[in-house]
Amino acid sequence: xxxxxxxxxxxxxxxxxxxxxxDPYFLGPNKSALALSLFNTNRGVxxxxxxxxxxxxxxxxxxxxxCRAIYDATRTRVVAVGRQEPLIVWLTNAAVFAEDGKLxxxxxxxxxxxxxxxxxxxxxYPAEGFAFVESRKGKIALGVYFxxxxxxxxxxxxxxxxxxxxxxxxxx
Numbered sequence: 797x798x799x800x801x802x803x804x805x806x807x808x809x810x811x812x813x814x815x816x817x818x819d820p821y822f823l824g825p826n827k828s829a830l831a832l833s834l835f836n837t838n839r840g841v842x843x844x845x846x847x848x849x850x851x852x853x854x855x856x857x858x859x860x861x862x863c864r865a866i867y868d869a870t871r872t873r874v875v876a877v878g879r880q881e882p883l884i885v886w887l888t889n890a891a892v893f894a895e896d897g898k899l900x901x902x903x904x905x906x907x908x909x910x911x912x913x914x915x916x917x918x919x920x921y922p923a924e925g926f927a928f929v930e931s932r933k934g935k936i937a938l939g940v941y942f943x944x945x946x947x948x949x950x951x952x953x954x955x956x957x958x959x960x961x962x963x964x965x966x967x968x
Contacts, residue, residue: 799871799895801844804863805856806837838862841876845895855897859884869934873900873954877926877938890926890938892954903952906959909942927968937963 803813812834840858847853863878874893878884883899884891890903905923912918927939927947936954939947947968951960 799843799845799867799874802865802867802874803842804834804838804840804865805842806834806839808833808837810834810837811842841865841874843867843874843895847896853896855893855895857893857897864929866929866931866936868936868954869931871895875903875929875936875938875952875954877929887923887925890929900954901957903938903954903957906940906950909940909948910962911942911946911948911965932963935960939968941968 801813803811805811810830810833812830839862840856841863842854842856845853845855857876857880859876859878859880861879863876865874865876867874872895874895875890876893877890879886879889884902887905888902892900892903894900903926905925907923908920909923910918910920921942924941924944927941929939930937932949932951936952937949938952939949941947945968947966948962949964950962952958953960
């Protein structure tokens with residue numbers, strides 16, 4: 797089975813495809829009217845997959861507000877950041893879905909974020925939720941909020957369920 801044809805949808809029935817892990821927002825120009833509408837009113841993510849029998853299935857997952865999602869390099873998992881009460885809630889507002897749409901697992905926040913402001917001593921800060929998901933060098937990267945307005949970008953392995961290296965820090 798392989799995932800293909802990822803798309804966002806909204807309550808107005810608009811659909812925007814983003815079938816590339818490096819562009820988790822939309823195919824084509826990001827400033828198109830459809831892209832802007834979906835960015836502001838996104839309610840869920842959907843995709844198609846091939847079943848073992850050779851036929852095609854479709855998954856559509858609605859979120860409480862909006863979401864951002866990508867598939868992994870193997871095209872067998874979708875990682876999404878958003879809220880879907882009662883399963884996916886703030887602070888742990890990121891999850892991994894199998895290709896058939898079943899919830900594989902909710903991603904646990906890292907225990908803490910380490911950072912040094914202005915070259916001072918590195919300190920530990922509590923993680924405050926997930927900001928985004930994107931692909932970096934073919935790997936899943938998640939933004940983790942800390943200190944109210946900062947985001948640390950870290951690699952995440954959805955199969956091993958493990959955090960990897962820190963690849964960036966910035967203001968949200």
